[in-house]
Amino acid sequence: MDISNFLQLLFGGLTLGSVYALIALGLTMILNSTDVINVAQGEIVMIGGVVAVVLVRQAGLPMPLAIVLTVLLAAALGGIIYAATIDPVKDAPAMTLVMITLAGSMILSAAAGLLVGYDPMITPASASDQPVHFMGAAIAPQAIWILAVAAASMVALHQFYNRTRIGQAMLACNVDRQLATLMGINARAMVLGSFVVGAGFAGLAGALIVPLTSVNVLVGLTYTLKGFAAAVLGGLGNSMGAVIGGLALGMLEAFGGGVLSTGYRDFITLTIILLLLIVRPQGILGSRL
């Protein structure tokens, strides 16, 4: 493989990987606070993409503003999902809660289908879409955008957890909810917060990726599965692991497909993940097992 193809695959892998990382981060936050894998996470990614397209196309907003509004809307949606479905039955077994989120994902997908239809949607092309050439590889400007925004939001999340009182309180709830409650932390509000922030990340992922790949209302489950695979690979429950797992999954897909066989891309990727997990069941950074 020559250097230009290598760089092409590297950038493709990094771009997709950072989107997977954002999804995995959101899943991890919700998992830590509720012990539930939120199956509807991928649908929020899809809705993020759809909302971004509608805001840019119909409302004529500039892309950066559309992204900010999309994230706020997705965060609100996450809060509503928590308040309407998880909060009323939160003492139910984790499996019941997972089924609830699965039902939620179907409802979101069907509702989106009724509202905007099933055709692929995409933000309009702009003059700044011209790819940048770098050592023979063509890199879409959005890819650079995605990398920058994803990196910035991960740093912001890290700062939030470690430097703010609310962040510390959320971490405390993740470690031990009862003890945190005894310390005067409103655990319920913190769980709500994790849904809000987690959904915000999913919405961000959707809005960032849509100019590159388009979105259709059936794509949600794919994103849930990718985000889940990334979270498991990095170490379920570990935020830094989610980021590393996401990037690793993106790279595996790009090079597994690009070097070996694109037809067997998912087969190759999942086999490598399986082998890694046999050697290291807790994932790359995990410690919860």
Place this chain on the structure above:
Amino acid sequence: MFKAPLNRREALARLAAFTLTGTCPAAFAQQEPIRIGFLAALSGPQAVGGIKEREAAEFGIDELNKAGGINGRQVKLYIEDNQTSAQVGLTRLNKLIHEDKVSLIMGDTGSAVMAYSPILARVGVPFIFNGGTLPVTEHGNKWLFRTVPSDRYVTSAILTYLRVSGQGKRVALLTETSAYGEGARQLIEERIKKGDLGMSIVASEAFQINDVDLTAQVTKIKASNPDAIILWGASAASAIALRNASNIGMKVPTFGSLAIVQPGMLDAAGPGREGLIAASVGLVPGENAANVKSAPPILQHFAKGFSAKYPNREISFWELMAYDGVLVAADALRRAGSDDRAKIRDALDGVSNLSGTLGKYTYSPSNRDGAKEDSVVLMQYRAGKWSRLWPS
């Protein structure tokens, strides 16, 4: 529970017919109508095409009934929606067969009919379907009849064009991992391996229906330095392939299947759609049949009548294949002279040189392909519209 609304709908239809004509239509009084089923996606992702099919089928049946029906009997169309799901389609299929007791069924795409195939063979119901997916008619089911040219003829038309225009000696394939994409890949590989076209396949890459990024595939294809790319898929991933290819600066002509012409697809393909060559059948989208010299008289006839009923509507291959389905069914029903499904199947096998909007139809027990390579049109997308490329 589920029957009540349908009965009400039927009752309303009869009431409407009664009030409009002021009398009970003669057919109700004299003879039972011939029952024909229509099954397609009327809601869900594929509804755009399914609804067009339904309109053309209803138009054809109306025309038939106005001309006196078949052997003096009116034809009644029973319409069902598979909601773009083969599972739902199976329940609707059973309703058409057992409750509505239809004599034959029309509509639906290749992949849905694949799911219906065992039931159709077991119960014995003729099905005239509108899908190009090749494997459907390769399993020896004696009850399936195809209207549109199968992918054998569509891929062959593309290869013929590549040979005649001298544009492509080194061909790269990019196909979806579905019956549709895999079927086409095998056909193209078999055809090129015969050697008489003087072409070679320099890359053969695949993608999944839900893929959101195909940079790896197009990067590999670019590295193989092809003259032309043949892209075969029916999902949004095909549009992403075009976009990714143009992003990495791919300049060679890309040939797409009929499915790439779906709404939203070209939008999603972005700058990658410019110069795309796609296969269509009968007409190019936006084309007026009256201006196409090669259009057969029956196509002109249909276009005129259908445009009168639906003004300002583009006629696409969806309408044409559904209308052809009615023509084929009517021809067979006339000769069968019976509601017996087996007799109708035999009569369908006797369809010979029948003129349809897409071409001539001839079926036999060993040939269930409808229109052939001569109904395939290649068209090119430039500056926002399709134009006819071949044959001119």
